Amino acid sequence: MRSGISQEIVIIGGGVTGVASAYELAMAGAAVTVVEQASLASMASGRTLAGVRQSGRHAAELPLAMAAVARWKTLGDELGADLEYRQDGNLRLAEDEVDRAKILTIVGEQSRLGLEIEFLDGNSAVREIAPAVAEHVRAASYTPTDGHANPNATVDAYAQAARNAGARIREQSRVQEIETRNGRIAGIRTDNCRIPADTIVIAAGIDTPALLAPLGLDLPLHLANVPVVQTTRTRPLLAPVIGTAKAHFAARQEAGGAMRFSSGGHPVEPGADAKAPDLMRPSVARLAETMSRAASLLPAIGGLPVNAVWGGLIDLTPDSLPVIDRVSEIEGLVVAAGFSGHGFCLGPVSGEIIRDLVLARVQRYRIEPFRWGRFVARNGTDSPELLG
Template identity: 30%
Template sequence: MPGPFVVPVHGDIELPKEVDCIVIGGGIVGVSTALELAESGLRVALCEKGGIGQEQSSRNWGWVRISRRDPREIPLMAEALRLWTSLSARTGRDTGYARAGIIFTCANDKQYEQYKSWRRHLEGYQLESQMIGATQLRDLLPGSNLDAKGALYTPADGRAEPQKAAPAIAEAARERGASILTECAVRGVETTNGAVSGVVTERGFIACNAVVLAGGAWSNLFCGTLSLDLPQLKAMNTVFRTTPVENGPEQAVWGKNFSIRKRQDGGYTIASTNNSAVDIVPSSFRYALDFLPAWKTEWRSLSFRLGSRFVEEARMPSRWAMDEASPFEYCRVLDPKPSNKISQCALLDARKAFPVLDKAMIAQRWAGYIDVTPDALPVISAVDAIPGFYVATGFSGHGFGLGPAAGKLMADIVTGRSPIVDPTNFRWSRFSDGTKVAPVSGF
């Protein structure tokens, strides 16, 4: 069975002739933006080339965390934590959210001090987070065999179900008046006098004066059709779920070589913490210098590989006519092949740390492409070169937790109202205004 099972969302049959804003992309950021805009009274259409939440929004770990965030993301994530607590009630559907806490173990004294130093970024947020020693860690996780000096423990963090969240938000947006159009790829944006005036979809034209691109790993390709250069690459992460386990940890745990998160079905979602695959593709050379600071920081956890993906992307057209099928119609869902080796290694390490998992079996594996920017920060911004065009992408593996707040911030920017947080760090122009674009290291 390819990919995880996602709660199905049936798209609307009728294509609206005109709306105020079109959201491109049905991941958690796109649907959250659509919900916020619809609740603001705007006429909204969300266009998704495949199904709602079928790509990375359903393939991630399901962590809803503020702990170990890039400090520049903390204000937005603090808002996200607030929004997640009421999201199931707001949508009238189960998102699987639970405030269960997250534990980041420390392998040595140096890492312990790094995490301890990071905690200062939470000052003033009134969010429970603390450093605990090895003895406290064992008391918190009875029966565990974690080899750690201590841990950063944040009870304010939580978990949710990636296969449920985006569909729940999409259905809520539809109930507020938004059109949800699945298997409806947007081929391009039309402009009049340089400003957005509509989009051409595979099913026809929709007039609008605002477009939000929330296209995840596809955003770079789409931006290119508008002569916009978005520095973005992809990293692939393998994830698997286990059969149900009794008496396992309630908290999500980041171990030395694995991560673990309890699921609603009683099993666990597990992944490797130090092995993401990066396919070498033509864009790798184009953006090599942009990403050099990030590669230097993260090289130990990345496996660069040259394979069929290079040829696939080399053959992919970068421009096409509006009356021709686009690449988005030839690939409805990015569904990369997961690594059995990585899965088995992560399961073995998880079993060593938690003997209760000895009888757990791998029920399903999948992989997903993470859309990455050079500074590992998202773009949540207007694009000044094209009035009416906005971008919410590049979440670099942090999008699921940030999703509801990212959607709210994007809606604030579109409507011109006071933003929930200062969006300066997420501006589009940081790639060209002389700003040093690099990830924050040391945590």
């Protein structure tokens, strides 16, 4: 136990949410242990496109994304590492009139919410910002303060800074059971040890429902598989991150020069085994679709050699907003999951929110839209926007 704060905290999950929370808690003087079943960033946080984007966010999430961007600007200095953060904007492309109308609406709504976002009308206006964009693109929204970063560098930097502040991080240690006593958290059991705890934060992405179910708790997540392609390094081609109004393609050029792009998420069969190795692998057909959209929207990258392909799973809630809250049924249990394809950008702010939930501090943000239990007796789903 460290000075000042008398609770033992265990965070399940070594993705960006888990390590950012560990960092914030350790900096606040709390005793915190992260338990990760594989290696850090082995799931969504290491497979992500890693856009740091405010534009297109739900009105409830936008204040968090804007606060996160403010934090991203100095995060590398704070953590003492190069996160390859670039704030070169985001373009959301319109390929037809339906897209154009959608983007006009987004620009109007988000300007009213205080985001710096403009409508670029016509192909030449778009290509002034990103000359590599195809000639058939008719318009775009442009958010100059959006950007991107290196996700593995970010997770590693948070983890190292958390360790420096006293946090323990145990990799290759799978939580098998969350123990409770008299309605309170008592600890966790992994495949090789037991750790007593007063507070547990479940930041386990797609595995969160499986950890909650033995406690009689339900978090309705459905999964989507997103194929990702990375090329070899190339000359500077694309400064902003691009996405499409249809949310069926997104791309960025990494700081090292590789292009990383992705097509939309494809729903995974409900009830599919989240541990099945093939669940994350993109199919030939999905990859072909991804490549073809890349060549169509960014013709200059069509001839580049492919360096790697992979798939990632997205944890979608019914309203595409995360759950970040205390679980009312069990004293000492906090859930942070269901980031619905937006959790990389939000990482720094998620860490602050979780710290303040755990330490019962006044929240700096309005977290009511992210409350636990809001899906009880809810019908239907809102249409999720899957790409970063």
